[in-house]
Amino acid sequence: MNFALKLGTSALAISVVATSAYADDAFWRKAAEPYQGVTLRGVTESSPPSLYIREVLAPQFEELTGIRVDVETTSWDQMFDKAIKDMEAGTGIYDMVYIEQDIIYSYLARDFLVDTTQLLADNPALKAPTYDEANFTTFADYFEDAEGHLYGIPMEAFIKVYLYRTDLFGDAEIQAAFKAETGRDLVPATTHEEYAEIARFFTKWGEDHDLDLWGTTAQAHTGHVASWYEYYESIAPTFGVYNWGIDAANNYAASVANGGTMNSDEAKEAMTWWLSMRDIAPPESPASTWTEVGTTFGAGRAAQGLVYGENAGWIAADKEKSLVVGNVGVALPPLAEGVMEAAEAGEGYIGYYDGGAFGLPSTSKQKEAAMLFLQYIGQNEVQPDWAVAAPRVTNKNTYDDPKVQAMNEELGGYYDMLKDKGYLFAGAPAYPFHAQVREATAPTFYKILIGDLGVSEGLDEMAAKAEAELTNLGYRK
Amino acid sequence: MQSNKLGWILLAPTLVILFFFGVLPFIYVVYVSFHSWNPFAANPDMVFNWADNFRRIVFDEEFLNSVGVTVMFVFFAVLSELIVGYFLAQAFMKEFPGKAIFRTIHTLPLIMAPIIVGSVWKLMTTPSIGIIPHYLDEWFGISMNIGTSAPTAFATIVLMDVWHWTPLVTLTLIAALVSLPPDPFEQAQIDGANKRQIFWHITLPMIAPAVVATVFIRLMDALRTVDEVWMLTGGGPGSATRFVGVHIFKEVFPKTNYGYGSTISVIVLYLTIVACWLLYVTMLAPRTKKKG
Structure with missing residues (x-):
């Protein structure tokens, strides 16, 4: 009886699905x-x-x-x-x-x-x-x-996540070495300090064990906008600098002097931190866009990193392309104090959607x-x-x-x-001048990356250039 | 009179095509260069702004920097191609085993699209995976990173251009050398001239028109280099390889600054014409004058 009931129910379900699919097909054809x-x-x-x-x-x-x-x-x-x-x-x-x-x-x-x-x-x-x-x-x-x-x-739609190698983070020998060196357990970082500590540990571990392994990825191309995006969309927000540091409600101010945050202390701290991570990332990082960062992680060359979700799939599951299949974990990006609270309150965000x-x-x-x-x-x-x-x-x-x-x-x-x-992440700010401001400030940004300009001086110049471009475009009065 | 008319009729299709695809777009670019026009500005319309764009260009540090690196690139690349191309042409004038195969391999880069050349060199020079940094490190302990070192990136691009275009120079110089009459050389040898004297006083003057034509072609090509550089460095690190073509591309396409981008294009065209004219005057005109 039960079997007959199940069969009848299944037949009914199949017939409903088939009929509705047929009806849907009929719609498309007509x-x-x-x-x-x-x-x-x-x-x-x-x-x-x-x-x-x-x-x-x-x-x-x-x-x-x-x-x-x-x-x-x-x-x-x-x-x-x-x-x-x-x-x-x-x-x-x-x-x-x-x-x-x-x-x-x-x-x-x-x-x-x-x-x-x-x-x-x-x-x-x-x-x-x-x-x-x-x-x-x-x-x-x-x-x-x-x-x-x-x-x-x-x-x-995807978020840029903090990917880490579960095989490395779960390795008993590595865990013991990390604990001996830092005094804490090896778990995904929640703060920038923790992240940096893990990154330095793994880069040194790679050197000491003659491995092609580094502690972090860095999307830090010195002539491609991918690096600009990594900083403004993924790094600066985790330090509390939102919307590229431009305040649309305040006459599109970018500089601190006019009410923006593009050259704020937080922005400078974020840039300094990111550059310090770039310096201990794999050597291809200054020539890496979003694609190469995924490739670097998939090749097993980094223990952790911020990676676009579109690449997370093949990194974690495609054996033909990735060497770390089955060994990938995800976590929220490391944050400065107060950033999570701001994101929860809808006053900020922690990364890029x-x-x-x-x-x-x-x-x-x-x-x-x-x-x-x-x-x-x-x-x-x-x-x-x-x-x-x-x-x-x-x-x-x-x-x-x-x-x-x-x-x-x-x-x-x-x-x-x-x-x-997902609600903690945000897309790009609602600016109609997206590419224009990016291109106006990018040359200065690249100069910071190669050390031609200091962080402080460079971000000051970028804020000034952003405001000049916005004035030129007619948005800033 | 009749043959004159026939000549114009035969030329007409070419002139029409040239007018519509060469002259007309150029006139439009000149027209746009006197306007402020960015479709993503608060006012997206084209606004006539007299010569503001031309005045701005004089103080535009990024543009001036791009002109500077372009001139340096053209100088090093074209000069190297000329020297290497000449020696290769001289080598191909002689018989040696495997000459046909070597000559075929040597001309292969010419058939490659610039974007492919850029991709190949990117693969060869990317730190960690590239064959060049790998062997430089393994054999000589030299760390090569075109993402961080401006001189390295610049030199790599010059080298890439030399690799790509030297075969063209070689082929044109072989054609010039083959066409030289043997008599002056035999006479010079009888008179006891050495190799250097023969080169300076006979070979070089006789192949000068071919050299100038080759330099013209390479100069104009090098001034508008974009694809390879775009692929290899994107204009970086910093602005080290942001050649004028890359600068115009970034100004016009991502930044959609059509007015100012057109102004830069007009100025660059003017500079190219001036450079070619100077080259003609210094290298070819004195010879023509002497003959006259």
Whole structure:
């Protein structure tokens, strides 16, 4: 009886799922009828989540709807270059563009993007029954305007986490040596002092044992903006310097003299600390961007480090690329006193919540067809496999999927941290002048990195340059 | 008269293409250079600002620095390519075993795209994984890090350019040397001239037009170097390899400073024309005058 009941229930469940899947398929086919023969073009960064769209989701969508989707995956710089040129010139080459969280405000200021909420409201026939904006995590808030209208469909979201080697931290010999040297147990750091102590210990351990092992990673390229980002998005906030040290509410002040914090004592302390970590990081660090930091960690050359979540997946689980599979743990970044309390109170943050969305350019000539595809990639149904292929979560119920939970184990609890502690992290500040201020200050920043300028003098100069650029752009009066 | 008309008709397609893809964009760049225009500024429109951009450029330390490092790069790279290229050309004039294979291998870098060259050299020079720092350390105990040492990064880029472009110089000089008549050389040898005298008084003057043409080509190429440097150092460490092409790229694309970026482009074009003219005047014009 029980067996019959189970069988009956299963059959009913399968039939409900099958019927609903069939009904969903029917929607996509019918909605796509007016767009047969259409080819959609998208441009995005060549990252694991984007490659999944190109290799898996786009062909699936094409098979279902007959609408061809060509996704161009390219370098980060080229992606922005191509998208901005297309939207600025109004050529309408692209129907979908990747919007990194930090560029959305610049795009909105230029009316580059279509209001997807409004587009679906105006075209009810386009609205997929399986698509709902309420499915997205709070990361989607970064792509909304003041009225809560969505301008990009979230496609990747991750936090920059503190990764550490569980095999090294759990090694009895290393633990004993660390305790003998420092007088405390070897556990992931919660303060900068602890982090530095662990970093120095492991760098020395590597030297003493003739190992290619260093105590920390450092994304410290001396000619690439990756280093600028590491400092402003991941290091400075942990010392209580937020929003790059620029106070938007105070006439975009950057210098302490005018009310900003770009050259504050905390900022200088943060830079000094970070440079001291850079100096004991692997020798490739001054030539490392975000990609190389992941590679360094995956090659087993660092005992701990701040690593973008998009790389955490392959580092922890891909045996073909990583030498530390199964030996990776995650923790929150080390913090200065008071920073956690400020983050808990919503007055600060402890690190970078990175990610991006697919937006629909106002210049697209196939807006409706593109909106169909954007809904397709925003459905709950496609998320779990995507999250396993590339560790990113944009929809709330993805966390509960068994495949994702299994992956969470492999990632040392990364998804749990994203879900439970994600609110402590923040994306880039809502500045429409993101790249402009970054590029205006970057040359000085690089000079600090190579020692041509001292930390104090350099940050003073950066604050002055930021204010000059903001004045030049017309934001600072 | 009829042949003149036919000539213009035959030239017309080229002139039309040149006008639309060469002259017109240049006029537009000049037009933009007199404007303040950043689409991400509070006012994203193009605003005519007379010669403000040109005045600003004179005091722009980063631009002046980029011009300085570019001039140094052009000097060291082109001079090295000329010297190495000449010796290689002389070597290829002689017969030796495996000459055909060596000549083929020697010209291979020429067919590589600059961005690939930059990638290859990045792989070869990245500390820890690169073959060059590895063997420099193992054999000579020299620590090489292009991420921290400005002179090392600069020298590496010069070396990369020499590796990439010397084959072009070699090929043009081989062509020039092959075309030289044997009589003056035989005569000089009969008159007892030594090798140095033959080089200075016969070979060099006779191949001067080819040398100048090669230097023109390499000079213009070197002045607009971007791809390899972008890939290898990104303009760093600091501003050590922020050549003028990289500087313009950063000003125009990431910073979207279209007005000022156009001004820099116009000035750099002007400087290139002046440099080529100076080169022509100092190297070729005296010869032409003597002949006249």
